[in-house]
Structure formats: C-alpha cells, structure tokens
Amino acid sequence: MTAGVVTPVGGRANRARKPMRSGGVTGRYSKATANGIGIIVLLAMLFPIYWAVATSFKRGVDMTKVTPEWFPIPGTLLHYRDAWHKLFFLSSLRNSAIIVSLTVAIASIVAFFAAVAVARTSFRGRRAYIVLIILVQMIPQTALIIPLFVMLSRLHLQNQLIGVTFTYLAFILPFCIWTLRGFVSNIPKDLEDAAMIDGCSRIGAFMRVTFPLIAPGLVATSIFAFIQAWNEFTFAYVIIQDNKKETATVWLASFITQEQIDWGGLMAGATMLSIPIVILFLLVQRHVATGLTAGAVKG
C-alpha cells in the first residue's frame, strides 16, 4: 500500500521538471503525464475510503473471506439501519452541529481580527503575541487532559457543550490566526495604498480591496476549524459524561470499544459522519479553487 503511494509520486518529480523548460507541445505532454500520475495518486488516496464504504455495504459473509470481495455485490443496507437506529446517533449529530457552528463562527471572526493586526499593523508586544500563538500549538494536548478537566469542573463547564467549544477554540485559534495572517500579508499593501490615493479611508480601502481578496483564506480557515471541531475525539470524550450530550465521534467510538469490532456498522457510521463535511466542501469548493488573489493582482 505504502509502496503504491510512494512510487508514482516520487517518479513524477523527474519527469515533470523537464516540460517546464519548454512550452508548446511538450506542455501538453506534461499535462498528460500530470493527469496520469494524478489518477494514480487519486486512487491510492481514495482506496482506504473506498474500502471503508464498500465494507459498510457488504454482507457479513463477504467481509470475512480470505479472498476479498472487491465490490459490495450483493450489498446490504443492514449496517446503515443498525447505525442509524443505534441509541444517541441523532442527538450526537445535533450536539456536534452545535459545537461546530459555535466554534467556526467565533474562531473565524476572532482569528480574522487577530490576523489583520499581526499582518498589517505593528504594535508593542506583537513579537510576544506571535510567540504565544506558536507556543500554544506546541503544547502536548494529552498532557492537558486532566488539568483541563479539573478546571472545567470547577467552573461547572464540564459535561457542557460550551465547555467543549471553549476548549476547541483555544486549540484551533492559533492555527486559524496563523493561516489567515499568511493570506493577509500575501496581499500587497500597495493595492490598499492605491485605493487610499483614490480617496478611500484606510479602513475603507481594507474593506473594499483587501477583504474580498482574503475571502478564500477565510473560507479555507473556516473549513479547517469545522473539520477539527467535527472530528475531535479525546477532549469531547473526557469532558462530556452524559450520553445525551456526546458528540458524533464519541458516539462512533462506541463501535470500536466493543469486544468484537462491528466493522460494517463502524464503516457505515463513519460514512454518515463524513457526509456533512463533504457537502460543505462541495458548496464552498469554488471559492477555494478559483484563486481569486492571483486574478486580482494581475488585473
């Protein structure tokens, strides 16, 4: 499996450089090469997921054959029914949705302000602030589980969705700030200066010129926050004791903790939990992909 991932990509590097030197026909040739290797990479990356989804549709008999069934035919929806009707599935989805939307909303606003400050202004303590942001990301999270739990119980935030939300924010924010800072500082300040010469105020110039260019970065950062919050397991597992308040990943883990792993149910649950993220991405993918910035700088 690993070899399958490594070889095609490694081999690509040598071939792809050559066409860069010349354009024209070779350019088209390099595109074909890129497409070919791209498909191999795609299949290699996709296979584990395909295998999980295929398993989720397989009958129990087909799952445990020595010669694997490559396609789930004849399939079954039994695992999905089991997973769906499993206790606390729907409530765990709702809990995750609440935590995630709060985290994403707060993180993107707070991180945006901070990123603008770090990228666009100079203030005393800025260096200390940057160091703080980096240091926070170096903290081994497993080490903080017990002290964090003690603190949240003292504040009566343990076993509360809001307690989980705040914990996520603290760990997600530094990264969001960092990423956004990169996007903000990559946009030439000259663009703003030009707008100011044309009569915009500084804030006006920022909002009209720079902000639209940061939008893709903001979207990318929000997606990141969404995925992190949706997928987090350890803190949610420790902070929440009430089954009715558990998040989707904790619910999913109840499959794994069983004596005999219910592969079909686990894969069906996993597939269902990935669907919201996939839909979200498909909705915003255009904004991420268009590369607004490059176009604007050119024009």
Place this chain on the structure above:
Amino acid sequence: MVAAGTETLSLRSRRQPATRRRAPLRRRLLQTGGPYLLVLPSIVLIVAVLAYPIYKLFQLSFQTYKLPQLIHESHPALGKAPVSVGLANFRAVFKDSQFWAVLWRTVLFTAVNVGATMILGTLIAILLLRMSRIIRVSLSVVLVLVWATPQVVGITIWNWLFDQQFGVVNYTLTKLHVGHYIGHSWYTVSWQGFLVVTCVVVWGAIPFIAITMQAALTQVPDELIEAARVDGATGLQTFRRITFPILRPIIVILTSLSIIWDFQVFTQVYILRDNRPEPWYYLMSIYSFIESFKVHNFGLGAALSVITMLIMFIVSIFYIRQIVKIGEAK
C-alpha cells in the same frame, strides 16, 4: 480577564474624539490602540482556557503525585497532600535508559513522517496545478474526503486494511509475490507496526499540506514566472529563485507544524495497539500517558510532558525566529 475588560473600555473611550478630529490622531490611534483591540479576543480565549492547565502541569512535574494525592484532591480527609520534590522527577527520567530509547524513537518517527508528508504533499500540490480540470477537481474532492475522515475512523480503516486474518494488504502482497503474508501480523515487529502508524499519519496529513501548498502556489504571480522565462530562466531556476522564496514562509510554517503534530502522535499508536501498547511502541506522548494513567505516577508523567514541551520549543526556536522575522518584514 478583568484587566482585559478595562483595557477595552479605555481604548473605546479614547477612540471617540478621533472621529471628530479626522486624519492624524485617528491614524495614530489605529496604529496604537487598534491592534490591541483586534488581538484581545484571541488572547482572552487562549489564556482563559489554557493558562491554568499549563500551570498545573508544571506544578505536577515538581511534585510526588500518585494515587493518594489524586484521592486527596476530591476527599481531603483521605489520601495525602502532594509534596514538592524539586527536580526529583526529572532526575529519575534522565537516569532511565528507557527514556532515551523512547526519545530517540520519537525523533526518528517524527523525521520520517514529517519528511514523507511534506515531500508528498508538496508534489501533489504542484501536480494539482498541472492537471486537467476534471482530474484536479476529483483529486481535490478525494483529498478533502481523506482530510475530513475523523482520525479515529482513519485509524480503524487502516487497522482493517492491515488486519491479520482478512486484511486486504496481506492478500494483495501475497498475490503480488512479495512474500507469504496470509495471516501475517503487522505488530509483532516494531518497525512494521510503525509502518502502519506512518501510513495512518501520512495519509491523513497529506491533504492539508497539499491543499495549503496549492493555495500558496496560486498566489505566486504568473507574470513573475513569465518574466523569468522570458529572461531565459530554466524551470528549476524559476522555482529556486522565484517560487521557493515566495513559498518559503508557508513551507516553514507547515514543516514546523508537522513536526509539532508528529512529535505528539498518540491516538494512532494507542488505538492500533488496542489501548495497551507494548514498550517498544512507546513514543514520548504514550510514555507520559502510561506513566500518568496506568502507573499512576502523575508527577513523572507531567515531567515527561514538560520535557516534550521544552524539546518542541528548542526545535522550533529557529522557526519561531524566522517566523517573527517574516512577520516583521511585512
């Protein structure tokens, strides 16, 4: 928190006259007060959640803190109060030969995983810009699928792929005549077990690196590349002199983040080894966790976490300096 609130207030009240007397004062205020207002919410959130736990962690590392002390926390009549023992925990750690073995293993593991992730992620990012739209979009969707896969699920999927009895990897390797792998257990030999862990880590980390690098690559202005080409630069020269310098900040950030993440790998090994990792699967985080929650020597476990943190800091100090420099250049 209280001090922070007051600061906000005073800044707001100072701001009002600025709207009356337009240009110079307002600009000055924007440059002095504005940044603090923008940065404040993030500082409040981070400090409120993390300050006490970190303080507590350091405190634990200087204490004898075992089961009696934990009981004492909730039932003061029972157990014993924690006693400060100075550097005793750290001395015990440094004398322990297992610690040095674990440390070396963690460093090696981090190097392999960060290297593989960065190289593969960057190559895929470059590839993404050169392929046809349909394949690019499909590959992007696949990358996000992988990225979106909850870590716990990713671990289980790979566990299933490498399953001793019904694993598709064992079947495929045998069919390809790599060797007789039917019924092969991947966890009896340490490096093979870590190969599975590396698959989980690298597979899960590639999408983030590739997508971020691709976003960064699209920000390299085309006309700079065109200009270089017109001036007769080769592809390699263009990359070295134009693309790489523009990308350097993001490469620095991604590499340092990857080091930080991979040095702390915990869940992958822990779950793959059924919550009972053998000593030859110990990484720093697992060693610390076992010392704390299985051996119930919380003081020693905390000392190990503190050492991990200090190592991360020393490793990253070079990056932090560079990052601060990058920040200042703007």
